[in-house]
Amino acid sequence: MRPLAFALSATCFWGAGPAIAGNEEHLIQLLESRQCRSCQLNDVDLTHADLRDADLNGAHLQRANLSQARLDGADLSGSDLSFTSLQGASLRGTDLRNSRLIGTDLRRTDLTGALLDPKALDQSHWDGARGVSQGARSHAGLHNAGVNAAQAGRWPAAEQLFNAAIKAAPEEPLSWVARGLSRGEQGKDDLASRDLAHAGQLFAEQGDMVKADQLKEASQLVYDTTNKTGVQSGNGIGSVLLSSALSTAQAIAPIALKALMPMLP
Template sequence: MTKSKLAILLLLISGNLIATPLQANEALFRLLQERSCNGCKLADTDLVHADLRDADLNKAQLQRANLSRANMDGANLSGADLSFTSLKGASLRGANLKGAKLYGTDFRESDLTGAQLDINALEEAHWRGAKGITSQVQSHAALHNAGVSAAKGESWRQAEDLFSKAIKKKPDIAESWVARAITREKLGKRKLAIKDFNYASELFEAQGMILPAQQLEAAAIALQDKENKNETGNGAGSALLSGLISTSKALIPIAMKLFMPALGLSF
């Protein structure tokens, strides 16, 4: 074993990085020594807090690897397989993630400022709390479902922001308007909630869905009455909607879309 490889092994041990037998660790040594390992097989590797700035990992196999809190600013991860890889809290500023497989990848609390990503690349990844994500890489469904998760956790301000972004993506999806109305009512923004309920009602009516349109219009009127009477307290919108759902099966599909994230995704 060369002195340089021995030094890297000592670094691995001192840094609490789990190393497999040396024969199977050539790729890891190469990566840490040369910062370049195209197509390397690094699945299940533990590289917590690793310094991999500007590393070349083009088409690397990093499935299930633990790269939490790693510094990967400027790294080339194009075409890499990052399925179920943990990048929680990692810094990926300016990293190239074009063509990377991001199924189940954990980007929570990471920094993706300036990172290059494919359109809708984060559709099947976990990214709640990540920084620097542009709307281009987030689909309407991902934004809406993330808003649902935030609402379920009673993070109403975050939910409102996510539903607003979802609406910007697809302004003709009534469910997102209803969802935002509920979050705004929770935040005490009744006038804005009323507008959202009314607009959602118009969208349903335009689709020929008269019953839900009428029910949402009724919810808006009830909120307006509460506003006119200057009554205090939040929660009327969600309470009204819950009551409407209990009396009409027509709104059950809407409720499912509002409060059930897509299967397999947890933001």
């Protein structure tokens, strides 16, 4: 248990001002006992706070600042963390089931072993988060994160995100196209060719023979370019595809990178 003096010193986090965000009694209760179910703690600043194993079931923490906080093993189930900053926080083994994570900043957090609902992170920001459980991010969320990485030129990161998107929805051809382009940008021409070919097969199964034929043509172009020269393209068959007059690049690449836009991470 922490001394009351320490708990009261936490009010300095808000700086000077006529009012303290949240409920001061609830804050003191939390810092003294680490138990504060259904507490009103919206807008509080608990940067770097040590709240390991804290019981915050059902707590109201909207817009709170918990950046760099240690919340390992804490119970945050049923809590409202809308627009809360948890950037860089440690959430190892934290229970986040049934919590609201709308606009929540989870960038660079450690979520190893954290309990999350399916697609729980779809409306949050999680770039750089570690240990995210499978299913916590939807196919669209993963694909869109790959789009962001691709647009920033971070092709290895884009490839990994499209990998995860494909695992979440292997029947979606757009992610196969996008991963193929990402691989092509890294000079992985053989893998890029395979991805484009498989995407074409998926489009064919969906009855879209125009895209299927375009992707077959693009896949063959990548394959021929590599095998005729005997040299990998190095800095980007993806660039060749994206900038050439080939109809596939013009018709498919923009779709692959921009079609799935319900929520960006």
